[in-house]
Amino acid sequence: MSILEMLPGYAGRGSPERESEVLLSLVASGLSSLSGWQGRVDRRRPYDSRLQLGLDRLAVACVREGLEAPVGVADLVWSWCAERPMRDWPLVLDPDAQADGELLLIDGVPSEFCREWVRANRDLVADVHESALVNHVKDVARALGRPELYAHWRMLLTEKAVLSAAEMVRQRNRFLDVASWAVWLDESYEPIPSEGTVDGQIAVCRRCRQWMSPSGGEGWVCPSWRCAGHRYGSVPNMRGGEGAYRLQADLVGYIALPGQWELRLANALAARGARVVVSPGYDALDTVATWPGGFAIGVDVKDWRNPFLLARKIKMFPEWSGSHAYAYGKGFVAVPKDRTRGRQEYFRILCKHSQALHAQPHVQAITIEELIQQCPDLGTPGVVSCGP
Numbered sequence: 001m002s003i004l005e006m007l008p009g010y011a012g013r014g015s016p017e018r019e020s021e022v023l024l025s026l027v028a029s030g031l032s033s034l035s036g037w038q039g040r041v042d043r044r045r046p047y048d049s050r051l052q053l054g055l056d057r058l059a060v061a062c063v064r065e066g067l068e069a070p071v072g073v074a075d076l077v078w079s080w081c082a083e084r085p086m087r088d089w090p091l092v093l094d095p096d097a098q099a100d101g102e103l104l105l106i107d108g109v110p111s112e113f114c115r116e117w118v119r120a121n122r123d124l125v126a127d128v129h130e131s132a133l134v135n136h137v138k139d140v141a142r143a144l145g146r147p148e149l150y151a152h153w154r155m156l157l158t159e160k161a162v163l164s165a166a167e168m169v170r171q172r173n174r175f176l177d178v179a180s181w182a183v184w185l186d187e188s189y190e191p192i193p194s195e196g197t198v199d200g201q202i203a204v205c206r207r208c209r210q211w212m213s214p215s216g217g218e219g220w221v222c223p224s225w226r227c228a229g230h231r232y233g234s235v236p237n238m239r240g241g242e243g244a245y246r247l248q249a250d251l252v253g254y255i256a257l258p259g260q261w262e263l264r265l266a267n268a269l270a271a272r273g274a275r276v277v278v279s280p281g282y283d284a285l286d287t288v289a290t291w292p293g294g295f296a297i298g299v300d301v302k303d304w305r306n307p308f309l310l311a312r313k314i315k316m317f318p319e320w321s322g323s324h325a326y327a328y329g330k331g332f333v334a335v336p337k338d339r340t341r342g343r344q345e346y347f348r349i350l351c352k353h354s355q356a357l358h359a360q361p362h363v364q365a366i367t368i369e370e371l372i373q374q375c376p377d378l379g380t381p382g383v384v385s386c387g388p
């Protein structure tokens with residue numbers, strides 16, 4: 001054992017914690033890839049190889065603990081992931097991970113815990129699902145020296161999950177001097193297929209504004225876990241599907257859903273008189289808000305349910321000061337308040353486990369609602385903008 005491994009809390013290579021995290025990452029990422037971004041796990045499709053790798057490691061852990069191991073991948077998926085909470089797996093996880101009661105699969109789809117685990121631990125399994133289109137748009141905008149194009153694209157996708165045929169034409173023609181713009185939109189949206197409609201109608205969730213999938217006579221299913229409780233309950237907004245376009249499913253997950261909170265925050269700060277720039281510096285931050293008189297903040301919005309997993313995804317904030325167009329004083333990692341409700345430990349766990357927060361004392365973790373309250377309110381509205 002090395003000196004490092006004798007330190008409390010050190011989860012080094014080969015440690016039981018590390019081994020458990022790799023096992024869980026293999027299984028969770030295998031499950032996520034099975035189902036695509038949404039929709040139910042298709043029992044007929046071949047299983048992902050990561051599930052087999054996870055199964056092999058789980059078998060070893062079971063032997064060590066004297067447990068009966070799953071007999072195959074199907075058993076792993078349907079008896080373990082769907083029915084056995086984490087506390088009954090032979091894993092060694094940090095108590096702050098609050099994993100005990102979590103299931104990896106709920107109603108046949110990867111749970112929010114499963115998805116957050118994959119996002120937080122991508123480096124454990126070389127399995128990066130980042131959208132190639134996001135990187136492409138960023139690269140082209142950078143090559144053109146037009147960061148605002150990237151911000152406009154992101155904003156459009158966040159605001160409009162469905163476009164009528166006429167809106168699509170109007171949006172494609174917005175930047176006639178940039179040939180790539182129309183191509184980006186063609187890649188971002190798809191004509192709504194007939195299986196996405198019922199009687200020629202498409203449903204849009206009133207809560208998260210995303211298009212919903214028809215669910216075989218049971219109503220409509222929203223792609224957001226945040227709306228899971230509303231799956232069959234709320235009445236969606238109905239729109240004509242004829243000739244209309246919808247956002248590609250992977251972009252709903254990567255951009256539109258997280259973007260809802262960024263947009264809400266941006267609008268709230270602008271309502272208090274700030275000039276708010278969204279996605280400054282190609283997403284170096286989500287928002288920089290500046291008030292006349294010089295008060296300025298930089299914000300990264302994080303809509304995560306599990307603070308232990310979120311801690312791994314907090315990044316170093318850019319050092320923008322002095323005459324920089326986006327100079328800001330204080331930085332904030334802002335979390336929707338309902339994520340912390342009834343969970344006094346949320347920020348304690350987040351701060352304890354985030355190296356980036358330790359390294360940046362000028363960055364504070366806070367709820368979105370508190371942050372808005374702390375900002376000046378001039379009584380006259382400012383603007384939300386995509387560039388300086």
Ligand SMILES: [Zn+2]
Nearest residue numbers: 205208222227
């Ligand atoms: Zn929804």
